[in-house]
Amino acid sequence: MASEPPSDGTPEPGERRLHPLSLVFVTVAIARALVVxxxxxxxxxxxxxxxxxxxxxxxxLALPAIGFATARFLxxxxxxxxxxxxxxSGVLHRRHRVIPLARVQNIEVRQSTLERLCGVAELHVExxxxxxxxxxxxxxxxxxxxxxxxxxxxxRRRAAPPAEEGPVAEPLAHLTPRELVVAGATANxxxxxxxxLFGGFQLLEDLPFRLPERFxxxxxxxxxxxxxxxxxxxxxLLGLLLLLGWGVSVLGALIGYHDFxxxxxxxxxxxxxxxxxxxxASVPLSRVQALRVEESLLRRPLGLVSLQIATAGGTPGGRxxxxxxxxxxxxxxxxxxxxxxxxxxxxxxxxxxxxPVHPRSVHRGFARFAFLLALPxxxxxxxxxxxGLLLLLLIGLALPLARWQFRNxxxxxxxxxxxxxxxxxxxVTWIVPEQKIQTLQLADSPFQRRHGLASLxxxxxxxxxxxxxxxxxxEQALELLRTLAGRGG
Amino acid sequence: MVQGGTARAGIVADVSPVVRRPDPRLIRLWQTxxxxxxxxxxxxxxxxxxxxxxxxxxxxxxxxLALAGAACATLLPPARARAWxxxxxxxxxxxxxxxxxxxESVVLHSRIQHVDTxxxxxxxxxxxASVVLFTAGSVGASIPIPGLLPAEAESLRDRLAAxxxxxxxx
Numbered sequence: 001m002a003s004e005p006p007s008d009g010t011p012e013p014g015e016r017r018l019h020p021l022s023l024v025f026v027t028v029a030i031a032r033a034l035v036v037x038x039x040x041x042x043x044x045x046x047x048x049x050x051x052x053x054x055x056x057x058x059x060x061l062a063l064p065a066i067g068f069a070t071a072r073f074l075x076x077x078x079x080x081x082x083x084x085x086x087x088x089s090g091v092l093h094r095r096h097r098v099i100p101l102a103r104v105q106n107i108e109v110r111q112s113t114l115e116r117l118c119g120v121a122e123l124h125v126e127x128x129x130x131x132x133x134x135x136x137x138x139x140x141x142x143x144x145x146x147x148x149x150x151x152x153x154x155x156r157r158r159a160a161p162p163a164e165e166g167p168v169a170e171p172l173a174h175l176t177p178r179e180l181v182v183a184g185a186t187a188n189x190x191x192x193x194x195x196x197l198f199g200g201f202q203l204l205e206d207l208p209f210r211l212p213e214r215f216x217x218x219x220x221x222x223x224x225x226x227x228x229x230x231x232x233x234x235x236x237l238l239g240l241l242l243l244l245g246w247g248v249s250v251l252g253a254l255i256g257y258h259d260f261x262x263x264x265x266x267x268x269x270x271x272x273x274x275x276x277x278x279x280x281a282s283v284p285l286s287r288v289q290a291l292r293v294e295e296s297l298l299r300r301p302l303g304l305v306s307l308q309i310a311t312a313g314g315t316p317g318g319r320x321x322x323x324x325x326x327x328x329x330x331x332x333x334x335x336x337x338x339x340x341x342x343x344x345x346x347x348x349x350x351x352x353x354x355x356p357v358h359p360r361s362v363h364r365g366f367a368r369f370a371f372l373l374a375l376p377x378x379x380x381x382x383x384x385x386x387x388g389l390l391l392l393l394l395i396g397l398a399l400p401l402a403r404w405q406f407r408n409x410x411x412x413x414x415x416x417x418x419x420x421x422x423x424x425x426x427x428v429t430w431i432v433p434e435q436k437i438q439t440l441q442l443a444d445s446p447f448q449r450r451h452g453l454a455s456l457x458x459x460x461x462x463x464x465x466x467x468x469x470x471x472x473x474x475e476q477a478l479e480l481l482r483t484l485a486g487r488g489g
Numbered sequence: 490m491v492q493g494g495t496a497r498a499g500i501v502a503d504v505s506p507v508v509r510r511p512d513p514r515l516i517r518l519w520q521t522x523x524x525x526x527x528x529x530x531x532x533x534x535x536x537x538x539x540x541x542x543x544x545x546x547x548x549x550x551x552x553x554l555a556l557a558g559a560a561c562a563t564l565l566p567p568a569r570a571r572a573w574x575x576x577x578x579x580x581x582x583x584x585x586x587x588x589x590x591x592x593e594s595v596v597l598h599s600r601i602q603h604v605d606t607x608x609x610x611x612x613x614x615x616x617x618a619s620v621v622l623f624t625a626g627s628v629g630a631s632i633p634i635p636g637l638l639p640a641e642a643e644s645l646r647d648r649l650a651a652x653x654x655x656x657x658x659x
Contacts, residue, residue, distance in 0.1 A: 084650060092610050096643075098650045099603040127602045127625070135603060135623070312625065438626030440595040443587075459626035466628055485581050485595050 015077040015088070021120050022140045026069035028114065034058050078138060080152055085125065087136055099136060103127045107150050111143070121146040125153065169270070172342045173328045173335075175260040183306075183330040184253030185246065186298040227387060257329055264342050269309075269327075287311045288343055289436045289460040290467060291327070293336060293429040300427065303333045309343065310462030344433060347417055354410030354421060360451040361409065361471035365402030367447070370395050411469045411480065418458060418484060420467040430467030432458050434487050442481055444474075456480055508576045511636025518615045518636075519566035527558020575634050582622065582649065584632055594632050600624050601653035606642045607633075618642035622649065 037058065068091065077088040085104070087097045108124040115121055123146045125136035141149065175183070258275035269283045290310040299305060307327040328339055337350040373394040380388030405424045412419040418437070421429045441457040448454060454477040458467040472480065531551040538547025568588045575584040582601075585593045605621040612618055612635075619635040620642050637645065 083654075094608045094613075096606045096646070097603060098605075098646060100650060100653060102654075103602050127623075438596075438600050438624045439629030439632070441628055442593040442595070444591055446589050449591075457628060459624075459628045461625035461627065463627045481593075481595060485597065 014081070015079045018073060018076050018078075018138060019120050019140050019142050019145070020073075021118055022073050023070060024118075025115070025120075025140055026073070027066055030062055030065050030069070034062060078136075080149065085136060085153065097136070099125065099127060101153060104153055107153050109143075109146050109150055115140060119143050123149055168265070170264040170342070171261070172264055172269075172339060173260070173262040173331060175257060175330060177254060177258075179330055180253045180257055180260070181250055182302075182304070183257070184250035186296065186302065186304065187249050187253065227384070253329070257326075260329065262328060269343070283309065283311060285343060289432070289462040291340060291343060291431040293340075293431070295333075295427040295429075297425040299330075305331055305333055305336060307331060307336070307339060310460060310464065312461035340431065344417065344431065347414065347431070349431070352412045352414070352419060354412050354419070357406065357409045357411075357469065357471045358451075358453055358473035358476060359406070360453055360473075362399075362402045362406045364447060364451055364453065364471060365405045366398050369398035369401045373398055409470060411472075413480075413483065418467075420458065420469045422468065422470055430458070432460060432467050434484070436460050437484065440481055440484055442477055453477075458484070508574050510574050511570050512617060512638060513570070514615045514617055515636030516566045516570045518611055518617060519569065520562045521615075522611060523558060523562035523566070527555055527562065530558065531555045570636065573636070577645075577648070577652075584622075584634060594629050596622055596624055596629065596632065598649070598652040600626075601649055604646045604649045604653075606639075606646045608639065608642075620645050620649070 071091045072089070075089060075091055079086045083101055085099045085101060087095075087099075089095050089097075104125055104127060108126075110122045110124060111120075119142065120140040121143045122140055123136075123138040125138075127135045138146070138149075140146075255275045257273045260273040261271070263270045264285075267285045269285065269288075271283070288309050289312055292308040292310060294306050294308065295304075296306070306329050309327040327343075331339060337348065340347055340349040374392055377389055377391035377394060380391050382388070401424060405422075408424065408427045409422045411421065416435070417431055417433050419429060419431050421427065437458055438461055439459040441459060442454055443457065444454040448471065452474050453471045454474050455468055455470040456472060456477050458469075460466060469477075469480070531554045534551045534554060535547055538544070538550075543550075565588075569586075572588050572591065573584075573586045575582065581595050581597045583593060583595050585591070602623045602625055604623065606618055607621055608618045616638070617635070618637050618639045618641075619633050620637060622632045622634070624630060624632070634645070
């Protein structure tokens with residue numbers, strides 16, 4: 001290919017510039033950004049002198065910004081080729097971006113009112129990359145130029161297959177109020193809400209320091225047992241907060257997920273739920289990047305799970321929490337294979353056998369848990385003296401926890417899918433179709449290396465946490481990496 | 490770009506004939522960058538000291554910062570450059586990085602969304618460039634490959650853009 005394009009801004013054949021009015025729009029954008037600080041400064045300034053100084057300051061800031069914007073306009077070039085869209089930009093950081101045309105997912109021509117008046121438009125070209133911002137933003141082009149470019153991009157992309165007509169709704173799940181109460185009662189969020197409530201109280205600041213003094217006074221509570229008094233008080237408070245949080249959680253589930261209904265309609269999932277705010281969301285199955293089955297500490301003994309789907313770039317009307325959203329908030333363990341098959345047709349979840357991770361994972365787990373469990377004891381000992389060391393007995397939990405964690409971990413390979421399972425108190429199972437694997441990350445920390453372990457992360461287009469198989473043996477990890485890399489092509 | 494004979498012993502036991510390492514100038518680039526940052530931090534501390542009237546403590550803090558910066562500048566970059574390597578395989582690109590916490594990223598050609606070449610001001614000063622792979626992943630949304638010569642960067646970018654000819658992907 002050609003050598004480095006000239007950095008002085010001279011165009012190559014076929015390259016085009018943005019519309020000159022972009023300068024105006026950038027200036028307008030800067031002005032809009034400065035108006036609010038100017039107003040605030042003006043309102044809060046003590047006297048006219050300060051206000052004048054403030055506005056002069058803003059003007060001085062605006063000048064280099066405008067200068068930079070001009071330079072950026074001069075240095076921006078784009079070209080549409082036979083197979084790709086190429087963009088050159090940047091003043092200090094020269095950037096040359098090549099987007100293969102068939103990677104293009106969304107093309108949007110946008111016009112604000114001002115842009116409409118001036119006869120210009122913005123062109124946003126999105127690929128499947130993490131959708132915070134479109135991968136190519138041409139702001140602004142002449143309206144006709146923008147539309148012509150959009151048509152050219154569409155024409156050279158491979159056409160998508162037409163959507164099906166008249167699909168039949170296949171019901172998947174429905175939640176009764178009683179089930180919703182159970183969902184709310186067993187939700188992990190109860191703990192989070194309690195913690196939030198706890199944080200809201202100012203007591204939080206005083207508690208660790210005031211309590212020992214306050215209850216060292218034998219006249220206040222049970223004499224000769226100041227430590228016990230403090231503990232009882234603390235536990236009582238915690239219990240009250242947990243109860244409050246639990247109540248909020250149950251109410252939230254009853255109202256928020258009222259009449260939850262899930263259906264599969266053609267190649268999309270339709271969800272309907274909510275009492276006060278009624279939500280209807282439609283998720284195309286092709287947007288599903290991964291499926292997550294969570295068996296939380298409270299739910300597992302009851303044989304209940306919750307399922308979430310991870311999508312790329314969010315879905316309309318869905319409540320986003322780090323890329324995964326509720327697919328079925330609550331379901332019985334026995335229903336999982338059917339629900340999984342509802343999304344991943346042909347996947348026989350019930351027939352899975354998991355390969356365990358490396359046994360040395362227990363060693364590493366023990367070290368971590370022992371360290372974590374020693375912290376409360378050490379902290380308490382620092383606060384109230386040697387008696388706090390009693391809390392170090394918690395370390396006895398480290399080995400059982402490490403063993404439990406090891407038993408929860410594992411992976412399985414099915415034709416077309418990889419399944420990863422992990423967790424200590426909450427067991428999480430990820431199901432990722434091989435087609436949705438974007439990158440594979442093999443990582444090890446110095447501690448893992450000492451034990452000959454490594455972790456493999458299966459990266460998808462959905463944000464938030466990714467499926468990870470932790471603490472595989474090094475050879476095991478390499479083998480899995482090779483298999484997945486070999487299959488995904 | 491320097492051709493490595495054998496892959497660094499570590500996570501991956503595979504030895505590929507075309508494991509490539511960054512240009513040695515990258516080490517000096519990173520060292521310069523670290524020194525600039527240390528210098529800026531020291532100046533910041535001194536300015537703060539002037540404002541808050543610290544005196545001796547400010548000088549000590551600035552000296553400590555400067556020494557720490559110098560230490561990072563000289564010690565870390567060579568190790569970091571040694572730990573960075575990449576190879577373009579038949580089906581995938583593998584990028585390895587990290588001194589203590591090591592990561593190997595595997596990106597199938599079909600999963601590459603687009604490829605950038607990038608030259609920051611320091612890179613231009615040292616005559617280097619980077620290639621950045623963009624995927625639809627979250628952890629691996631953008632993966633940089635630094636320490637390339639500009640011509641290498643251009644050709645790698647074009648090669649990867651061509652290899653990523655889609656049919657699969659998201």
